[in-house]
Amino acid sequence: MIEIIAQNLAPIMFVSVMAMLLLGYPVAFTLAGGGLLYFIIGVELSAFDPQDIRLFWPLLGANVNRTFDVLRNDTLLAIPFFTFMGIILERSRMAEDLLDTIGQLFGPIRGGIAYAVIVVGALLGATTGVVAASVIAMGLISLPIMLRYNYNRTVATGTIAASGTLAQIVPPSLVLIVMSDQLGRSVGDMYVGALYPAGIIVAAYCAYIFLLTIVRPKWVPALPKETRTLGGGILSLLVLVVLSVSLHFLLYHVAFAAMRYEPRFVLSATLATAFALSVSLANRRFKLGVLSRLAEQVVIVLIPPLALIFLVLGTIFLGIATPTEGGAMGAAGALVLSVIKRRIGFKMLKEALDATTVLTAFVMFILIGARVFGLTFYGINGNVWIEHLLLSLPGGEYGFLVVVTVIVFILGCFLDFFEIAFIVVPLLVGPAEKLGIDLIWLGVLLGINLQTSFLTPPFGFALFYLRSIAPKSDWKDKITGRNVAGVRTTEIYAGVLPYILIQILVMGVIIAFPWLVLHYRDDIPKFNVNDVKIELPSSGSGGLQLPGGLGGSGPSFGLPPLGGGGTPGGLQLPPMPNLGTPPAGGAKPGTDLSQPPKFN
DSSP, X not given: OHHHHHHTHHHHHHHHHHHHHHTTOOHHHHHHHHHHHHHHHHHHHTTTOTTTOOOOGGGGGHHHHHHHHHHTOSGGGHHHHHHHHHHHHHHTTHHHHHHHHHHHHHTTSTTHHHHHHHHHHHHHHHHTOOHHHHHHHHHHHHXXXXXXXXXXXXXXXXXXXXXXXXXXXXXXXXXXXXHHHHHTOOHHHHHHHHHHHHHHHHHHHHHHHHHHHHHOGGGSOOOOGGGOTTOOOHHHHHHHHHHHHHHHXXXXXXITTTSOHHHHHHHHHHHHHHHHHHHHHHHHHHTOOSSOHHHHHHHXXXXXXXXXXXXXXXXXXXXXXXXXXXXXXXXXXXXXXXXXXXXXXXXXXXXXXXXXXHHHHHHXXXXXXXXXXXXXXXXXXXXXXXXXXXXXXXXXXXXXXHHHHHHHHHHHTTSOHHHHHHHTHHHHHHHHHHTTOOHHHHHHHHHHHHHHHTTSTTTOHHHHHHHXXXXXXXXXXXXXXXXXXXXXXXXXHHHHHHHHHHHHHHHHHHHHOTHHHHGGGTTSOOOOGGGOOOOOSOOOTTOOBOOSTTTSSOOBOOOOOTTSOOOTTSOOOOOOOOOOOOOTTSSOTTOOTTSOOOOO
């Protein structure tokens, strides 16, 4: 019986620790405690299965260095920066300004508020990166408006919850930072690989709303004309956009043509954006009447967060800054925006720092617990057990991706994404590399999967966030003066189901078309041995020629002809000294070999 337990200690450890997590025990302490407990058990059982259990008491001291490795990880330093940036922007009511302005922009069309929620969700995801902040901000602002103007309740709640989770996959995302760290890949590559999938998800959300405007137009009405306080004036906005884009191309291809690509793009884009913002501010300050109120407001409200996105992502993609440096600049930029809008004080700053510290400590403790768990699990060959289990799946790499997607999807119904990333993801690296799966591809796919886990009932965190701020009982609308029924939990659950289906379809598309992620490798120069050409000084007659088996006639190394001569430019050798010829029959008997030889 003891031998059977020793031989199956890895699956016993994995199942028991996961069961403790599913029962709700604290994650960091469960991982660390489980790792230490099974370390003791493993040492005692090592005599019964020495080939699989490689644990001994001195190995326990390795946990000290493994803990300090967590604290020395530069990649994870980006987490507090992006968290602080998101909290500052959320407390400065940037979401409120964006929703109001974009809602006015899309208001005249059916489903306009829903489109605005999706677009703002993507913008908040690219600036805050925090799901809780996005869902709560949009729920507080948009849900009363959508209920006031008779939006279908399931559509309203589902759209807000799903759009809030875009912070999980739209760069810069905490999920992608953690995923890149656990997979051992560049954060910048992970961000670039996630761009197309994130854009596809946003487009799919908008396509769903568009479909509803055709099939169920009463579910997604347009804003009444009397509520469009900014009026019309789309034409002036389009003209300003065209002028700004034209200025960008003119500066890029003419004024800064002599510069390298990165600074040329940054300068031209910055000046074009500054032009649009200056025109809008001058129009407001001096009442020029060049732009409509709508165009003026859209530019003034949209450009600061877009500039912040470029400050963070643009500098990372262009190679100007590392993700950690980009996060630091984003945090500084969020503070500057808050100061400009006069929406920051010492109290808010202290609250933001406290919340950032709590989340960062939470992540660090989970990661430390995962390191203790990993030392024991790898010491009992748990990684080998997982590897054999996954490599034996039918279907090769696609079978592996489908099964892993299903497992992570199920775990996401019960566990937080940090827990899944720190426990499950490291175990997938070995099998994925043996199957030839690109780890950036795997990371983006898991990121979308973890985004879906925020929506899956009954434990989807986005559902909890929306439930916490949605009215549970009937309430009287101050603007219309009528009573509005409260939002039921079942309506929230029903509303997210179409978006969960969209997420699943997108994951299928990413698996079927991996180039949507692998485009990040297109700029890597391809090495072709046929293009290699070795050139030395001009060859003389009799130069050494390589055969052309590598795609050409082969390079000539141009050795000079024998006798010391050579063509001009060839390799000239000095005349060799006459060393004489050795005596016939070898060395004479009795030769003193301790003395240096003498030459004639």
